[in-house]
Amino acid sequence: MSGPLAQYLVLAALLFAIGLAGALSRRNAIVVLIGIELMLNAANLNLIAFWRYGPNPEALEGVIFVIFSIGIAAAEAAVGLGLIITVYRHFKSTSVEEFGELKG
Amino acid sequence: MQSAFYILALLTIAGALGAMNFKRLVHCVLSLVVCFAGLAGLYLNLNAQFAGLVQLLVYVGAVAILVVFAMLLTRNAEDAPQNAGSTDWYLGLGVASMVFLILAFAVQGSELGAAETGKLSDPSVKAIGKSLMTTYVLPLEAMALLLTSALIGAVVIAKGPEEGGKP
Incomplete structure (x- = not known):
């Protein structure tokens, strides 16, 4: 497959891979959360690209789906950062190495 | 373009x-x-x-x-030092590049072509709002509930234990 849709899909795959690499290798929990946000955004880009180049661009499903996805990402960021602040208060660090002690 | x-x-x-x-x-x-x-x-x-x-x-x-x-x-008192070259770093890079290669090959090898791009749909905000209020009103309300509970939850989690009270 080639053409504009493939370009957007490859770009989204690259964005996803960058976010994954960061989430897997960085130590700081906030940067890990940023990586997760990047992966979510790559998925959103895929949804918009498929909607735009799909067989039925009059339908609104693609845009609506992305709006809901962005809303969920906002809620996730708020709760995730709240958790990070709480854990920081306990361990005085945001390194994910420390979080291993949270294992029940 | x-x-x-x-x-x-x-x-x-x-x-x-x-x-x-x-x-x-x-x-x-x-x-x-x-x-x-x-x-x-x-x-x-x-x-x-x-x-x-x-x-x-x-x-x-x-x-x-x-x-x-x-x-x-x-x-943080110390800026967490970046250890480029540690096993974790190589592991993350390896897994991520593998995922990217698989996705890119899947996209390139896919039979799915883009539909004719002649007609450009331009969904107006009015149309989106109308469908949010009719077809997607249940997901919209669920999203409102989720955002409210996430707001309250984030405040409760980040507030921490009260002074002299139970945590």
Whole structure:
């Protein structure tokens, strides 16, 4: 497959891979959360690209789906950062190495 | 159209790479803002005006500020040293490049072609609002409930134990 849709899909795959690499290798929990946000955004880009180049661009499903996805990402960021602040208060660090002690 | 795509794609990828590679957290967040802005531009390029502006409002406006606040509240005495070359780093890079290669090959080998791109749909905000209020009213209400509970939950989690009270 080639053409504009493939370009957007490859770009989204690259964005996803960058976010994954960061989430897997960085130590700081906030940067890990940023990586997760990047992966979510790559998925959103895929949804918009498929909607735009799909067989039925009059339908609104693609845009609506992305709006809901962005809303969920906002809620996730708020709760995730709240958790990070709480854990920081306990361990005085945001390194994910420390979080291993949270294992029940 | 095409050159706009390349410029925005470059901006987005550069922003993402910076967000994952800068040592200082402030630089990471600023780079993330560049990445989100590039994505909003890509949405506009794809004729999804409403999604692009929502992306700009929610991500560049709200999420980035939220991350900055969390960063300021958890200021580390030491900037966590980046260990490029450790096993974790190689592991992350290896898994990520594997995932990218698999996805890219899947896209290139796919039979699915783009539909004819002659007709450009331009969904108005009015149409989106109407369908949010009719077809998608149940998901919309569920989203409202989720956002409310996330707001309250984040406050309760981050507030910490009360003075002299039970945690």
